[in-house]
Amino acid sequence: METLRQTYLGGTKKQKTAILDEYCRNTKQNRKYVIKKFRYKVKLKETRKARKEYYDGFVRAVLAKIWKIFDYPCGIRLKPLIDAELERLIYFKEISCSSEVLEKLKRIGTATIDRKLKHERAVLSLSRRYGKRKLLFCHKIPIKVASEFDRDIIGHTEVDFVESCGSSASGEYVNSLSVADVSSGWWEGEAVMGKCQERAVGAIKNVRSRLPFSLLGLHPDNGTNLINALLYNYTIAQKIELTRSRAYKKNDNCFVEQKNSTHVRAVIGYLRYDTEQEMDLINSIYRNELRVFKNFFQPVIKLKGKIRIKGRIHRQYEVAKTPYQAMLESDQIDVKIKEELKMVHDNINPAEIKRMLDKKLDILYKTYMNKKGSEVVDIYKKQVPFTVSKNMLRKYNYGVMVK
Numbered sequence: 001m002e003t004l005r006q007t008y009l010g011g012t013k014k015q016k017t018a019i020l021d022e023y024c025r026n027t028k029q030n031r032k033y034v035i036k037k038f039r040y041k042v043k044l045k046e047t048r049k050a051r052k053e054y055y056d057g058f059v060r061a062v063l064a065k066i067w068k069i070f071d072y073p074c075g076i077r078l079k080p081l082i083d084a085e086l087e088r089l090i091y092f093k094e095i096s097c098s099s100e101v102l103e104k105l106k107r108i109g110t111a112t113i114d115r116k117l118k119h120e121r122a123v124l125s126l127s128r129r130y131g132k133r134k135l136l137f138c139h140k141i142p143i144k145v146a147s148e149f150d151r152d153i154i155g156h157t158e159v160d161f162v163e164s165c166g167s168s169a170s171g172e173y174v175n176s177l178s179v180a181d182v183s184s185g186w187w188e189g190e191a192v193m194g195k196c197q198e199r200a201v202g203a204i205k206n207v208r209s210r211l212p213f214s215l216l217g218l219h220p221d222n223g224t225n226l227i228n229a230l231l232y233n234y235t236i237a238q239k240i241e242l243t244r245s246r247a248y249k250k251n252d253n254c255f256v257e258q259k260n261s262t263h264v265r266a267v268i269g270y271l272r273y274d275t276e277q278e279m280d281l282i283n284s285i286y287r288n289e290l291r292v293f294k295n296f297f298q299p300v301i302k303l304k305g306k307i308r309i310k311g312r313i314h315r316q317y318e319v320a321k322t323p324y325q326a327m328l329e330s331d332q333i334d335v336k337i338k339e340e341l342k343m344v345h346d347n348i349n350p351a352e353i354k355r356m357l358d359k360k361l362d363i364l365y366k367t368y369m370n371k372k373g374s375e376v377v378d379i380y381k382k383q384v385p386f387t388v389s390k391n392m393l394r395k396y397n398y399g400v401m402v403k
Contacts, residue, residue: 001037008038059104060116062097067117069094072124075113082108138227144219144243145252151302154183154332155216156241158256159204161195161225162264164282166272174273174282175225176264177203180256184326185300186212187259189286191279195225201234210287212327212337217241221253263294267361271368278371281364289357295323297350 008019024031066089067073070081082105089095090102097105108116149156162176163169172194179188188210190203208215218240220226227244235242245252267290268282299320307314327333327341 005038055104055108055112055116058097058101059108062095062101062105063108063113063116064120065095067120072121075110075117078113079108079110082106138222138244140232141227141242141244143246143252145246145249146254149182149219151183153216154181154186154213154327154330156182156219157215157217158182158219158253159226160221160253160256160260161200161223162260164268164271164273166270168272172274174279176268176282176286177207178256178260178264179204179207180259181213181323182255184213184323184330185255185302186323186327187263187294188291189263191282191286193274193276193279195223197225197228197230200225200228201230204231204234210291212341213333215240217243219243219245219253221245221250222247263290268364273364273368275367275371278364278367281360281367285357285360285364289353289360292344292348293350293353293357296345296348297353298322300326 004019004023008016011019020031020034023029023034027034066082066086067078069089070078070085073081086095086102086105090097157179159177159179162178164174164176166173174191174193175195177190177192177200179190180186188207190207192199192203204218215238218231218235219242220231222244232242234240250257267285273279273282299322301320302318304316304318307316321329324341324345328338
């Protein structure tokens with residue numbers, strides 16, 4: 001080192017590089033460490049040998065087992081348990097260790113226990129914070145993606161709940177059950193208060209009684225108001241196929257997600273509805289005017305296929321048809337049901353249905369405004385011209401703010 005130091009300090013950059021390469025290759029030392037050694041003014045820290053660990057990994061492994069058995073206590077509470085119960089645990093063959101480890105565990109202190117279990121505590125806290133706790137029924141119910149649906153068979157439906165909580169999710173509020181048939185696009189809705197599992201199953205029963213076809217399958221997301229024992233037992237008793245979508249994959253429920261936007265959000269908006277009167281009004285809309293207007297007079301575009309041409313995907317669609325027309329053209333619907341649907345269609349004036357729907361929506365909006373009283377300020381009254389109708393304001397009702 002002394003011989004090379006003089007040459008190193010007086011050499012050029014290339015000479016220094018050559019000297020460092022040769023020295024590091026011969027001594028297997030780190031390059032930055034060698035550079036510090038060649039300099040006179042740099043004082044190297046003396047490396048001290050690590051002291052031999054007394055409570056080694058064998059002690060930590062047994063200590064972690066005892067810690068888990070007694071429900072993760074701190075060191076002060078775990079120490080007397082070790083003194084009193086360690087030999088009994090060995091007798092019951094819950095723990096196996098050598099005599100040396102046994103003597104070390106009897107001598108260990110409370111502070112050492114906390115220090116040795118520091119890593120296990122960190123792992124436990126991370127698993128509690130970020131660990132996914134899946135229900136037992138999530139493992140029983142199979143996963144089904146959108147591409148696996150047979151779009152030629154009527155009866156397989158996707159279901160989802162739409163919250164009407166406004167800007168706060170606290171307390172109870174109206175949740176709208178949205179049910180969409182994958183093949184025909186037929187939609188039904190039902191409003192319930194809160195997220196009770198019994199009310200959710202009751203809403204599905206009410207919707208099923210209004211369907212013009214037999215219910216073959218239900219496909220919800222992973223919400224606990226639909227993934228539960230009540231719905232699971234109900235589908236088994238009624239011989240209905242129950243599947244679920246993947247977690248955080250909304251495209252697995254894409255058919256009903258589209259209806260959530262066009263049939264629920266675009267109609268009742270984003271306000272908070274949390275009274276029985278509002279829920280009854282929403283149910284009156286869903287069960288009468290809205291379902292008739294959407295299913296009989298709103299065409300649905302159905303995807304026919306996809307073709308890739310020069311790196312671009314071209315989609316082909318069928319002729320737009322209403323769900324009512326799809327029912328009439330299907331061979332899976334009974335003739336009597338088709339006649340009933342045709343009778344309903346022929347006796348309905350679509351313009352009158354639309355006017356009745358708008359009147360009920362106005363009543364719902366006024367009910368919400370009267371509930372809030374003078375504390376509600378519509379920010380759009382200052383931003384839009386005075387010629388804008390109340391219906392237009394209702395479409396932007398998520399702009400209502402509370403002082």
